[in-house]
Every structure is written in C-alpha cells, then in structure tokens.
Amino acid sequence: MTGPLSSLSCALADVAARVTPSVVTVHSHRSRATGFVWKPGLIVTADEALADEGEVRIGLPDGSSVAATIAGRDHTTDIALLRADIGIAPVKLAATVPALGTLSVVVATDRDAPSAALGMVSVSGKSWRSLRGGDIDARIELDVRLRFGQQGGLALDASGDAFGMAVLGPRRVLVIPTATIERVAAQLETRGRIARGYLGLGLQPVRLDDGIGAMVMSVDKTGPSATAGIRQGDVIVAVNDQKLSGVRALLRTLGPASVGTVVDVGVHRGDEPVNFKVTIGERPEA
Template sequence: MSTPSSNPSSLDAISDRIANLCDGIAPRLVVVHGPRRRSSTGIIWRPGLVLTAEEALEADEDILITRPDGNQVAASLVGRDPSTDIALLRTEEQPIANVPLADTSGLRAGHLVLAAGRQSEGLCAALGIVALAGGPWRSLRGGHIDRRIHLDVKLDTRSEGGVALDANGQILGMTVLGPRGRVLVIPSETLERVAQQLLTHGRIARGYLGLGLQSVRIDRTIADAAGLAEPKGLIVISVDPNGPGQRAGIKQGDILIRWDTDPLHSVRRVYTLLGPESVGRSITLGMLRGGEQISCTIVIAERPKPQE
C-alpha cells in the first residue's frame, strides 16, 4: 500500500494549485493605510495606479501604501465613487506585467473563487464558491454594477479591496463587504469602466435635481384621482436656489408622483434614476401642488463637486 508521502493525493495538487494562484497575484496586491491606521487591500491596476474599496478608504489625504516588497510609500487620491465602491490611488510607479481582468459573463453559482488580499503581516487568502451570479444591478447609492456576484466566503476586513480570482488565476473583480457582512465582488467590467472615468475626470458624474426629497403618503382620494396605484409620493423639503429644480419652477411642498410616466414611491428610486447617463436628459416630473396635478420639464444637471 502506498503512503501519502510517496503518492501525493489530488488534494495535495489542489492545495499547491491554490498556493500558486496566491503567489501569482501577490505582486499585484498592496496594503492601503489610512490616517487612523485602519488598513485595507489595494490592487495595482496599472503601473502607479491602485484600485481599492472606496468605503474602506478612511480619508482623501495622508494615504500610505505598503508595496509587495515591504517598502512603504505615499499615495494620492485620483478619485472615488461611493456609488460603485471604487477608489483610484496614484503612487510610485513599479514595473509590472499587464494582467487582463477576466470576463465574468461565464461565471456561475458554484464556481470556486479565491479571495486574496494583503495585510501588514503578509498575503492572506480565503477559498469559497460563487453563492449568486446575477445580472446588472444598482447599488443603494445608484451606481451601475455590471453583475451581481455574491461569495460564500468569510472575508477579513483588511482584505476588503482585494481580488477575487477564478480557477485560472484571472481577476474576476474586487472583493468588498456588503450589507450584513455579505461578501460581494465588484466585477472586472465595472472596475475597468469606473477606473478609466476616475483617471480621466477624477470623479463619476451623477445626475442632480437640486431637490431635497422625503417619502410621504398621499390622501387616497387624491391618489385615485391622479391614477396612482399606491398613495405615495416624494415631498420637496428643500430647493437649491441654483439648481435645475428651481429653474423648472418646482417649489417647496410640491409632491413628486411621476418621473415621465413611471410612478415615484421612494427616494432610493430617484438615486437610481440619477445615474451618470442621466446628466443632460430632459424629463417630465408629475407633481401635486395644493392637491392639483401639474407637471414640469426639468433638465438634469451634473451634481456639483463637494465644497473643499
């Protein structure tokens, strides 16, 4: 009878394969340090450019990177997009081979995935499976994510911003922590698209109405007269004096009930509709003013940059 040491099992081969995948991605993973010493992982996207999880990035300044060789260098923020949880940093260039990001269209529930990150102590990894592989979706902040990918794996918070690798060692996307600790993958297609826009413009354009909104219930009789299936709308609680809502004649106290022909029931729905593609579009908002139905045309503007 052969002993395990003289006849390596298939598990040994799998174990070595996983370790080799970690070794292969190691030169592309860095530690991202914030000013309060919280750390996360970053992915060298291109020489001198690092992708990381936006939510894990503590601040826009005083960012340090620990490179794979252990040297620590400063990094500056190129741009961050909370709606897709992607941030792009600039740091010292290092020669690195181009590793193409994998197409996730063939990813299915049950596929093995290796989540790899880097901590101050060294490389870290977790092996799991794809728990859900769905189609495009919108984040709670209105960002367009090309695929909904959930992993059945436990992720250390310091590994957030690391990579999800397929069985061939290709990068499927960036691992982030979602609601209730669920591990999500921001897919490669989204990373490429958003990172390029951040590199070019420093930010992702978002639509802007210049209105503060809050959900409100509407009198059933008025809702029936307006043809609303649900007696809900969005009351205008504030109006930016320089915003598109003000220019369109919208007033505080108006209740928005339709976006073009679609009913409006939640503020979240408005965030979803105000994606990058909405900027410059002209829409018709149906409203209630003093119980009467009116409508106005509004041209969606680009959300102003936050004040320094």
C-alpha cells in the same frame, strides 16, 4: 505518486503566486486594506476601507512603502483609485463572471503580508444596485471568510483569472466585478469623480389619496428644477407619466446615465396639476 489533493494544492498555490506581486497594502488613517495595481501608477482598493482623511501610503511586496494620493473614489460602488509612483506591473482583469459553485481564491494582504483564502462562488447573478445607489454589473458572492484588511483583494477563479475585487458586504463577501471596476475606475482616472444626476430639490415623502408624493421642501435657485419652474411647496406625483413610488426610488434613478436627459415631472401645485420639462443636471461636489 502525486495525488489529486496535492495537485489541487499546487495549482492553487500557483494561482496565488502569479498575482501576488501586483497586490499591495493600503495604509490610511488608522485603517489598513488591500489594493491591486490596475494600471501603471494606479491602484484600485475598497473605498469602504479607505479613511476619509489623512495620509495614504502603499505597502509594497518588498517591504518598502511609498506615499499615495487619492485620484478619486465612489462610495456607491465601493471603488477608490489611488496614484503612487511605483514600478509594479498591473493585473490583467478578466471580464468573465464565474459560475455558481466554482472555487475562488482571494489574494490579498493581511498585516502587510501576502494572504490567500479559498472559497466558493455562492451567488452568481445579474446586475444589481447597491444600498448606496451604485450600479454593479453582476452579483457575485463568495462563501469565504475575510478580515477587514483583506478587502480590496483580488478574486480569482480556478484558472487564475481575476474577475473582480473582494469586499465585505452585510453578512457576506461580495465581489465588485471587472466590468464595474473598469467603468468606474476609468471615470475616476479622468474626472476624479462619478457624475450623478441632480434635480436641485430637497424632498419629503407625503401620502396622497391615490398614492405617494414628494413635497418640495427646498429648491436650489441655480438648479435644473428651478430653471424649469418648480417651486417650494409643489408636490411631485409622477415622472415621465409614471406614478411616484417614493422619494428613494426617484433618487435611485439619478445615476450617471441620467445626466443631461430631459424628464417630464408631474406636480400638484395647490389643487392644480402642472407638468415641467426638467433637464437633469450633474450633482455638484459637496
């Protein structure tokens, strides 16, 4: 007679076995991570685990390896997209966000071998912004232990649906959800990068009598702020009639959706208040 633990064990093994053929190892300069086939010839992996330079190779489930190129990467959401000539079927990602307390299996690779780790969804919440300014569509944390090389693996629910990519966050395992992967990877596939807003200013926070300002320390002469008339030495005090809460808060508003929008920037020029209409540009590549 089959007991409940045996049934659970068999079910979890089946969940892992279904996606293992689409999970690969990503080798870059002195770094090893996990990736999964997102579309034919396209692999998603954790940007944090991908070296900044050197050759990239993909370790396949049959033990062979092929060269890969970086199609694009986004540090803010920890998503990188690779291209490789492989004939592996993609994983179907589910748009669902798992409920708090449900079981999750992370299927990854560890030292070039398939691996699986069982944990629990410890946080399941709303969208949030990463420390690097990336918009993540849902906050999902797992109570599970992962090695560095296992990040980039697939997070699965108990029914076997892949709801995102497991990565190592500060003191916890985070999941980059499907909605974020689909949005970011699609832009990396077509453009190779994620558009970010650009004011063309170098800013330094300053304390004012009635709050916080941002002094303009440098101006890109070809940037949108210079075009609008902002100069070095101006102090930004408000954006769209909202008092400035800090330089970092201002920079966090310059996400992909900000490109092309017009903002009203209030500044102090000497003792005089002046307002400028600035059309936010796209940050140039470094």
